[in-house]
Amino acid sequence: MDLWFTENHTENVRFSIKVDKQLYTGQSEFQRIDIFDSEEFGRVLALDGYVMLTEKDEFMYHEMIVHVPMCVHPNPRKILVIGGGDGGTVRELVKYSSVESVDLVEIDEEVVTACKEYLPQTAGMLEDPRVNTHFEDGLKFIRHHENEYDLIIVDSTDPFGPGEGLFTREFYGNCYKALTDDGIMVNQHESPFYANDAYAMQRAHKQIVNSFPIARVYQAHIPTYPSGHWLFGFASKKYHPYNDVDFEKWKKLGLKLKYYNTNLHSASFALPTYVEELLKDVE
Amino acid sequence: MKNLSQESAPILEALEKMKRLRLVPFDVPGHKRGRGNPELTEFLGEKCLSVDVNSMKMLDNLCHPVSVIREAEQLAAEAFGAAHAFFMIGGTTSAVQTMILTACKRGDKIIMPRNVHRSAINALILCGATPIYIDPEMDKSLGISLGMSYRAVEEAVKANPDAKAILVNNPTYYGICSNVEALAKLAHEHGMLLLADEAHGTHFYFHDKLPAGAMTVGADMAALSMHKSGGSLTQSSMLLIGPNVSEGYVHQIINLTQTTSGSYLLMASLDISRRNLALRGKEIFDKVIEMVEYAREEINAIGDYYAYSRELVNGDSIYDFDITKLSIFTRSVGLAGIEVYDLLRDEYDIQTEFGDIANILAYISVGDRPKDIERLVAALSEIRRNYRKDRSGMLEAEYINPQVCCPxxxxxxxxxxxxxxxxxxxxxxxxxxxxxxxxxxxxxxxxxxxxxxxxxxxxxxxxxxxxxxxxxxxxxxxxxxxxxxx
CATH class of the missing domain: 3.90.105.10 (Molybdopterin biosynthesis moea protein, domain 2)
Structure with missing residues (x-):
């Protein structure tokens, strides 16, 4: 049998994964959810036909979206995750004993249900007693919170479909309001490479720059995302992303990770020239 | 005439039939189903251009409808409870003007509130009638003009028994209705016509939680912007008449200024939208009402803003309120409505319908999605957090009683x-x-x-x-x- 999953990375570029077996297909109120097994990437989650994660490379994304801000913030206790129904971000967060609570706000309950059943690798820690899951629109949830979170992680899908509202100025502004005075917001920031992704990336950056005094971008290599070159946004009220960070303190925690390390931390903020220019254009 | 039901859409069906015939067009329009203008076809799509055609036997003729257009108009009349409906393709402006030109000749008087749309006064320039303005009462704290109080109209009628008609907004842009039923009765007692500008009221006919559609409470003519709450294409509109108005004469008036090349895109959009409203209107506006009520509640919870609703109703100058209108008072945030309107567009990529000096109006329809409502609410909350100002020194709108020196x-x-x-x-x-x-x-x-x-x-x-x-x-x-x- 020769069954392939194909995602269009642009109108002219396709990315295909050979499928071993389709495990789950569901149509929720918000999107189509598919989970399948593959020889190369293990289990794969796709929403509306876009790869969200694969078992093989999800650690790159989840470690980078979590450990960079967790290392910068001296005492992150109350955390909010918006999106991230697959549980990967939560899994990384609960590795810290200092974390007192994690609010996970996912719009689509069916994503969480499907991931709990088929993706224990990422969803395995969603039952941690510190985690509170809310099935609600992220923009609506955040509006009702003020001066509450030390860290907000925006683990969203793309800026079209259900995640649309999470790339807007009103959303970032409300995140600013919901953070404490030394709070940090990190977000999935799209890719600089293909034109449409780069445009979305620039727009998001522009909105964040307008909302936060410190707004920087860092990168990671994520093979199954378009172009493989992916960005994260680091927005902060007080802390610089790598100057004055107490790396030694973080190292003493002794977390065993596969992608993130403290050398990579600072290095991930060193961007290619063309990316720097794209960002500068909107600053 | 065939026995038609609201499930049918005669113009749409005729266009489908015409397409199947694969006619060789040696008539206008010259783009010939789009083939002669590839750039336009690329932009609008082949389907669209293939039905941008001229009147022909099987498609009837808007200037003198005898077959499918007439049938579509009859279905519309039935759906809205009117004696006859005219499909209008020059916007509701053309429908308002037709009402006034039908009712008035040179030197005639017409009673109307001063907060009419410009199209009504334009009609007076065309026909030479004189307006007798009713001072619409003003809500001083909100800075909006209201409906006409019954007593004010009654006085105007007594002072001007020779007036030919009363024109009423049902509702105003902000959603405020006068007592149309009582005004219609008053008009008829004095031999006048009751004309309703329902540019913002198409949906009234399809939901019992909304104010009464003017034709259902005795109006003689009503102009409806189907393209607003009705969902048809921009510029398509409907004129309804009651049994006391001559269909033939109205037709003559319409033909004074209407194009002889009526757009089938616009007419088909009216036909399809009428069918949609007749079959699904209740559920459509259930959904709209639910979204607006949610938005209003959330906006009022932000603080300072006031998204007003039926609590304004006073039985007279605010006889009723259209709850689908999301009118929001912003002066309490220290910002003029127009400033909030500009901020929403420039900073938050949200386009609202309009902003005046104290209010904005967000137009909510069946096309809105709950996540878009969340964006609007979130953006308003951010505007308050980031741009709120001291409210002193802001101009309070007052009704400025016009002094009419000549017609x-x-x-x-x-x-x-x-x-x-x-x-x-x-x-x-x-x-x-x-x-x-x-x-x-x-x-x-x-x-x-x-x-x-x-x-x-x-x-x-x-x-x-x-x-x-x-x-x-x-x-x-x-x-x-x-x-x-x-």
Whole structure:
């Protein structure tokens, strides 16, 4: 049998994964959810036909979206995750004993249900007693919170479909309001490479720059995302992303990770020239 | 005439049939199903261009409908409870003008509130009728003009028993309704017609939680913007008439100014939208009402903003309120409506319908999605957090009672002179000045220019209202009647 999953990375570029077996297909109120097994990437989650994660490379994304801000913030206790129904971000967060609570706000309950059943690798820690899951629109949830979170992680899908509202100025502004005075917001920031992704990336950056005094971008290599070159946004009220960070303190925690390390931390903020220019254009 | 049901859409069906025939077009339009204009076809799509056709036997003719257009109009009349419906393709402006031109001739009087749309006063320039303005009461704290109180209209009727008609907004742009039923009765007792500008009221006919559609409570004619809450294409509209108005005469009036090349895109959109409303109107507006009520509640919970609703109803000048209108009072945030309107668009990529000096209107329809409502609410909350100002020094809108010195037609065509706007106080204006939207004139031809009006214009310009009307597009000069005033 020769069954392939194909995602269009642009109108002219396709990315295909050979499928071993389709495990789950569901149509929720918000999107189509598919989970399948593959020889190369293990289990794969796709929403509306876009790869969200694969078992093989999800650690790159989840470690980078979590450990960079967790290392910068001296005492992150109350955390909010918006999106991230697959549980990967939560899994990384609960590795810290200092974390007192994690609010996970996912719009689509069916994503969480499907991931709990088929993706224990990422969803395995969603039952941690510190985690509170809310099935609600992220923009609506955040509006009702003020001066509450030390860290907000925006683990969203793309800026079209259900995640649309999470790339807007009103959303970032409300995140600013919901953070404490030394709070940090990190977000999935799209890719600089293909034109449409780069445009979305620039727009998001522009909105964040307008909302936060410190707004920087860092990168990671994520093979199954378009172009493989992916960005994260680091927005902060007080802390610089790598100057004055107490790396030694973080190292003493002794977390065993596969992608993130403290050398990579600072290095991930060193961007290619063309990316720097794209960002500068909107600053 | 065939036995038709609301499930059918005669114009749509005729167009489908025409497509199947694969006619060889040796008639206009010259793009010939789009083949002659590939760039336009690429932009609009082949399906669209393939039905942009001219009248022909199987498609009827809007200037003299006898088959499918007539059938579609009859279905529309049935759906809205009117004696007859006319498909209008020149916007609701053409429908309002047809109402007035039908009711009035040169020298006739017509009673109307001053907060009418410019199209109504334009009709007076065309036909030479004289307006008898009713002072719409003003809600001072919200800065909006209301409906007409029954007593004010009754007095005007008594003072002008020779008037031919009463025109009523049902509702106003902000959602406010007068007592149309009582006004219709009053009009009929005095041999006048009751005309309703229902540009913002198409949906009234399809939901019991909404104010009454004018035709259902005795109006003689009503102009409906199907393209607003009805879902049809921009510029398509409907004129309804009751049994006391001659269908043939209305047709003659329409044909005075209507194109002889009526667009089938517009007509088909009316036909399809009528079917949709007749079959699914209740559930459509259930959904709209639910979204608006949610938005109103959330906006009122932000603080300062006031998204008003039925609590305003006072049984007279606010006889009823259209709950699908999301009108929001912003002056309590220290911002003019137009400032919030600009911030929403420039900073948050949200386009609202209009902003005046104290309110904005967000137009909610079946096309809205809950996540878009969340964006609007979130953006308003952010605007309050980031841009809130001290509210002192803000101009409170007041109803400026117009002093009509001569009928609009006489003023418009009189010898005139252009003056710097600051020098015009005391003169009689010969043109319109308005903020667009909403397109309600601040000054109309024949009205006295006062310092109070000039102050209002200056303030609205400063706050960024888009001013239109005068010959001088920059509104630095105004045309005044030669020899008028001091």
């Amino acid at each position: 609009p037609q006489e003023a418009f065509y009189a010898p005139k002179r252009s003056l710097p706007i600051a020098d015009t106080a005391g003169k009689v204006c010969s043109e319109f000045v308005m903020c667009y939207p909403p397109g309600i004139p601040i000054l109309a031809p024949g009205e006295l220019i006062t310092p109070q009006i000039l102050e209002y214009i200056r303030y609205a310009k400063k706050k960024g209202c888009s001013m239109t009307g005068p010959e001088d597009m920059d509104i630095e000069h105004l045309n005044v009647m030669e020899g008028s005033g001091k």
